[in-house]
Amino acid sequence: MQSNAAMIIMNKEVSSRSKKELAKMTKEFRQSNSVDLSSFKMLLKAYQREIDALSERCGESDAFYINLFEELKDGEAVRLRQAGAGDESDLKATKMEVERLREEAEGLRGLSAKLEETKLELERVSKEGESMVTEIVSLKASREEITATAKTEIERLILVRDELVIDNDKLKRTKNESLVDVGKEKDDEVARLQREVMEYEEEFKGLKDQDLTIKQLQKQIKQQNEQYSVEIERRIKEGIKDGLDEGDEKVNEVMNREAEWMRKCETLELELRAERAGRQASDNNLVTGIQSQGDREEAFEQQKKILLGETERLMEELYILGRERDELKLKLGELGKLPAGVTDPTDPTFNLNFENERTALMNEIAEANGTLQQVRKERKMREEELEESANSLKLELDVVRNRGRGVIEELESVKSELRLLPSKEEAERMRKELRVLKQVNFNEDGEGDEEGEDGGVEGILMKRLRKVEGDLIGAQRESNEKDAELERLLKGTKTLEEENAELVKLVERLEGDVVALQKGVAASSLGGEGELLRGILEKNNTSRATPVKVAPSTPLGGTGLGGSGTLSPGHQMTTILMAQRDRLQEKVSSLEQTRDSLRKELTSALRKSESVFQQNEKLYERLRYAGTGVGEATQDIGDVRDLEEGFEKKHDPFKEFAQREKRRRLAKLGPVETIVYTVARLVLGNKTGRNGLVIYVVLLHFLIFITTYHWAHEKSCGGLDLLHPELHDHETITHMHGGVPEIADHLKLSN
Known part of the structure; x- marks a missing residue:
């Protein structure tokens, strides 16, 4: 589609450039005053x-x-094939419109072929006319040359004759005057001159015969021109007749091909109807929901409008081509005939007629230029309309393709669902299993009774599946609520533990203060109260202390009372601390009770969570069992997906098989292999062991290299000189100690 659009744009540019060139050439031809056939020929070829x-x-x-x-x-065929049973009357009308448009297109092709043949014939005739014009021009030039040579020769002969007459008169006068002097010589001269005069007269007669020859040549040229005109007319008629005959033959061939194609279409239509009738029973229920009747009628109406618009456009183009064909026929007829009243192309009036014809041709060219501009405008409008219609057709084609893809996808999904549906044997097996489930009170709500066993198995399973999904969602909701409550309890426990820790710290700090106070207060000043305070501090943390009242009969100078009869400041501080300790102990005991209750609730919540998880597993097993006969009905439930992932992780057969095989292979290993496996696992199982192994191997190789190098290049290695002095300068091992042997030693050994 994009390449065709680019080609149309390029054709527009080429057409605009050629239009400018034709306008320029036409303007130059109009401005030229001289009659030049070559420029007219170039202009005609440019228009062609x-x-x-x-x-x-x-x-x-x-x-x-x-x-x-x-x-x-x-x-459209794909859409109709997928849509199933369509409106046959609209389909027939659309096919008739399509056939009519196709016939018109074939007619246009035939007319364009005829137009091409007529153009070729016109070019051939124009070439023959141009060759004849060149021959006529050459004949005219030869005739004018012959006439000019004849005129010059006649004038020369006339001058020679006059000179001879004058010479003859002079000779006669001289003869009469000097008859005696001239004598015999003059008579000879006169005879010679008479012979020359006779020769000149014969030559003059020959010139007269040449004039007659020129007239005969002119007659022959005239006859040849007439023959040429007759031959041109005959050839033009034969070309037109042959073109029409060939056009009729091609039209007949096209009609025969069209009839054959129509027969093929009828056979294909019969096959399509047979296939549609075969598939209608299985696809009827699936296709009804894809597209409604109103959409199909609207699509047919739009296609009908598009086809009608294209038909009008093709009719306009056919009319324009017919008009151009008639104009070309008229021009061909005018080119093949001589002007009226002119039989001789050499006649001077022929030039005037040719000038008139040239003027008429110029007027026709101007009209053709205007018509060409109008045709270009119309063609531009048609191209714009064609582009718009192409865009709309492209959009409609995309829509149709998208619909077709959607229908194909739906059809594939339906086919996959049909493939997933159980067979008759599986349905019978599921019915038996359903009866078994009913017998074990699986269907305790009475959803599927005996009436629906044969035809409502799928409905019963769907109801059972919905119930299981409802139970699963309820259990999931309860689990979420329990998790939220557990999280809340954990947060409360954490806050209580923090408060308990703070209180314990406070108690410890207060006890430290009490101990410091106890050490700071003298025992003598406290008296009996010191003993009481010491006994109180030595009691258990859970004991309660009552405030001690001092008898009012205590003397003022006693050890524990002041002058006003109240307790001493140390005794008051002790009483306050004891009361605060009692309050803190009560609060700690209450917090411990709260902690114990929260731990009990947490334990119960964990047990409930485990029970809910076990129930979810059982529900998923039931759901999975029930979903085997319904297809993929539970794919859109996120909770079921989570349950499926957990179930697969917990009950992964591949993982269990791998672990079982691992244990079996380890049990088959011997003691040495077991030790090697254990050591390798310990060494290579962590990063530190791997790094230590690499360092050990590198150091060991380095030590071996240093040792071998030392043995090979040191003479005193191992005390070899002391143990074996005879080997010190031995010729065989001299090169092993102290490097490469010298050249002199080598020569000595060789000698």
């Missing part, structure tokens, strides 16, 4: 090329329209 280009672009547009129409027809 432009007409050929227009016809080619028209053919390309027709081909583009036909391709687009075939694509639409294929899309």
